[in-house]
Amino acid sequence: MYKTNNYVPTDKMSDLICGNYTLLQVMSRFDLSLGFGDQTVQEVCRANGVDCKTFLAVVNFITEENNRMADEMQDLSIHALMNYLKQAHHYFLDFQLPTIRRKLIEAIDCSVQNEVAFLILKFFDAYVAEVRKHMDYEDMNVFTYVENLVAGNRESGFRISQFARRHDQIDAKLKELKNIIIKYYPAGGNDYLLNAVLFDIFSCEQDLASHCRVEDYLFVPAVLRLEKEVK
Numbered sequence: 001m002y003k004t005n006n007y008v009p010t011d012k013m014s015d016l017i018c019g020n021y022t023l024l025q026v027m028s029r030f031d032l033s034l035g036f037g038d039q040t041v042q043e044v045c046r047a048n049g050v051d052c053k054t055f056l057a058v059v060n061f062i063t064e065e066n067n068r069m070a071d072e073m074q075d076l077s078i079h080a081l082m083n084y085l086k087q088a089h090h091y092f093l094d095f096q097l098p099t100i101r102r103k104l105i106e107a108i109d110c111s112v113q114n115e116v117a118f119l120i121l122k123f124f125d126a127y128v129a130e131v132r133k134h135m136d137y138e139d140m141n142v143f144t145y146v147e148n149l150v151a152g153n154r155e156s157g158f159r160i161s162q163f164a165r166r167h168d169q170i171d172a173k174l175k176e177l178k179n180i181i182i183k184y185y186p187a188g189g190n191d192y193l194l195n196a197v198l199f200d201i202f203s204c205e206q207d208l209a210s211h212c213r214v215e216d217y218l219f220v221p222a223v224l225r226l227e228k229e230v231k
């Protein structure tokens, strides 16, 4: 279903999106909106002041589904990449996860005594708290450190390798929640609503996993290079 060869600056933006609709998320996290007509990737990026190379690096990394570091990833804009990651945090915490919670409440029957429904919500809330902690740490500590580094300031004792070592996956628990619903949710609920929220959970899980991969394989190496430059 997905186009696997690398996208280039002269490709039409609409071909990118139609080739893989999950790239809609990447676009909006780079502050690119719809309505670009027949413009190429390069033209859309230029019109919006977005670093085209960094945008395409993320696009190609996500669509290739492997962890290979390409040569062209050498001079990425750390600023653009960090902005992309920040926007993703905002999306997960303030939009996607609250939407899933709302849909869960709608889909599972909370009116009668339903042990599984109660457990699902409790599990979900604990999970969201964990994701928030993970992303707040990145926003407040890691990104602040990198912003200082970009400004040429390397005074703090922190190094990006410390973050890389303890950077854990945050999609695993969502997989667990999905399995609880699939395997144990008692029959009699609204299947349409339940399926709709499961689709959201599947896609959120994938989105979170690829977010973490971008941090591990694009962001961390870019910061490591910058650390070497800023002595």
Ligand SMILES: [Fe+2]
Residues within 6 Å of the ligand: 085, 089, 135, 138, 211, 215
């Ligand atoms: Fe993150």
Ligand SMILES: [Fe+2]
Residues within 6 Å of the ligand: 134, 138, 167, 212, 215
């Ligand atoms: Fe992360």
